[in-house]
Amino acid sequence: MAAVFFYLFSVVLIASAFVVITARNPVHSVLFLILAFCNGAGLFLLQGAEFLAMILIVVYVGAVAVLFLFVVMMLDVDFAELKQGFQKYLPAGAAVGAVVLFELAFVAVNWQSAPTAHEAAAVPILAQVTNTAALGEVLYTKYVIFSQVSALVLLTAMIGAIVLTLRHRPNVKRQNIEEQNSRTAKSVVELKKVPSRAGV
């Protein structure tokens, strides 16, 4: 049964990844990317990695892919122009890709792990502890320094994004709450006595 699902997820994953590249409409590309992510999550589930599966759905489908959709729809990117060199570079790219694929296949066929590798990479028994608990136990103890450094990497990304894109434009109307709250009827409403039949 697991084998059936494995091949189902794998085939759909590869097929949708292919469509991501070839689809003419960029919105279709993003939608197929989401399909690919969902199938990847299915493969993780089959391996018993439920935490990674959920992260893939929540972060990649929920945040990254939706962001892609926003970018595709909001920005006026001319995808036809981006694809212009595609035909020209296809032969060279395909040649490099074929060589790398052959080499990687060679590595995979001749794969050999160190005799101690299985023992060194020991994982907790999955029947006794959930993924989330097992990750939490090492992430905030043994690897706490890495989570702190990752936080600094994210901080850098945030500062970078602000520095490169934020522009303070003059004459932009902003909400000034203090000003709003201090408005009174006396200061903003002017009463005028309009005599009848005379106009202002």
Added chain:
Amino acid sequence: MPFFTQLAHHFLPEVILAAGVLALILIGAWRGERANALVSESAVGVMGLALLAIVLSSHSDASVFDGAYVDDAFSRFVKVVTLVASMVTILLSTDFMRRAHLDKFEYPILILLATLGMLLLISADNLIALYLGLELMSLALYVVAAFARDDVRASEAGLKYFVLGALSSGMMLYGASLLYGFAGTISFTGIAAVVSGSAPIGVVFGLVFVLAGLAFKMSAAPFHMWTPDVYEGAPTPVSAFFASSAKVAAVAIMVRVTLTAFPAMTSQWRQIVVFLAIVSTLLGAFAAIGQTNIKRLMAYSSIGHMGFVLIGLAAASEEGVRGIAIYLVMYSAMTLGAFAAILTMRVDGKPVENISDLAGLSRSRSATAFFLAMLMFSLAGIPPLGGFFAKYYVLLPAVQAGLYPLAVIGVLASAVGAFYYLRIVKVMYFDEPAPVFDPSSRTVGGILALSTIFLLFFWVYPAPLMDAASAAAKSLF
């Protein structure tokens, strides 16, 4: 060792930098534009504190945080070089950034973050630490490369560096995954324990991918394509930062990965390193000849110098690492001095970058011309300047290791390189004068003078540097 003891005794420079970054962001966010000068000066102060923390530390070697980072003589030596280079970068930047209307408080903060990444990279002792340090450094570097966001060339430089940098990070990660798959552990010593001379093809692949990723960061040919464009497009002080601190850190981790994780595979990685060294030295020598822009020239020059560093690494010996340590010091001094000279090139308030703009400098600004000439002699490796000793101490171990063809190619490339360095001296002293440069800021002139004096008089009292370099090299073997 308890967590906080490890932090306080072996991780203090990093803690100081991280705390400094957070405090300075707060100051910047609170005071806005008015904080620019304060943040810039405080950033130099924070790095000075980190420097003190290294110099005054107990100098005891230790592996901390479950083998994630290592505090040894080698890492302390390289960290001192990196911190000094970063401090000089910020000092060089102040005047340039103000005149280019780029003086924002985020700039010194990003330099601090990049430097923090470099320190983490230098003492990384497993694959995750290596990757995190590399990304922290690179991410900050991408942003400072494009810091002049309204300038097309700077934006192009940042984008180019980002795309190629992401590609190289991807390759390195793939290699790291192969290594982990083989060894079942991410620690360098753990990998060294299970890897033997007849390693399976998967490990060799992993090694090649990791080395390719690192060679990109230190811009060794044939992974150098981004270097001239980025150096030319980025603001000049940023190029100085790329050429000094960033390369020093990348070289340090290259040395550590090859020597501590793969001591049993020396013959395999030596082939790669020798290839990189030959291509880099030759490309640095020949491609620089046709350049007219001095920043591009410095880019090719730095590629050539990375080739020499790799010659020292190819020796795979304690003397070789000592040579690399000395080379990093000399190279940083020469590069920062040369970029300080480039920063003085300004006519009618606008920066100029062509070599022809230097014509007749000896008559208009004789001191600058003299210092720059000495730097060029040093870059060419003419005795008794510092650059000569740097080359001597990497070529000698290569000869001792029996790598005669490599050493001969290095010497020949150095002779070809001397041509374009000396051409700059000729332009300054014998050509018809070009428009006179504006007076430069005192800081920039001071850094130019100090670096030249260091290189000129290094041979008078070399003992402290030589001893420190020897101790650094010893800690890796």
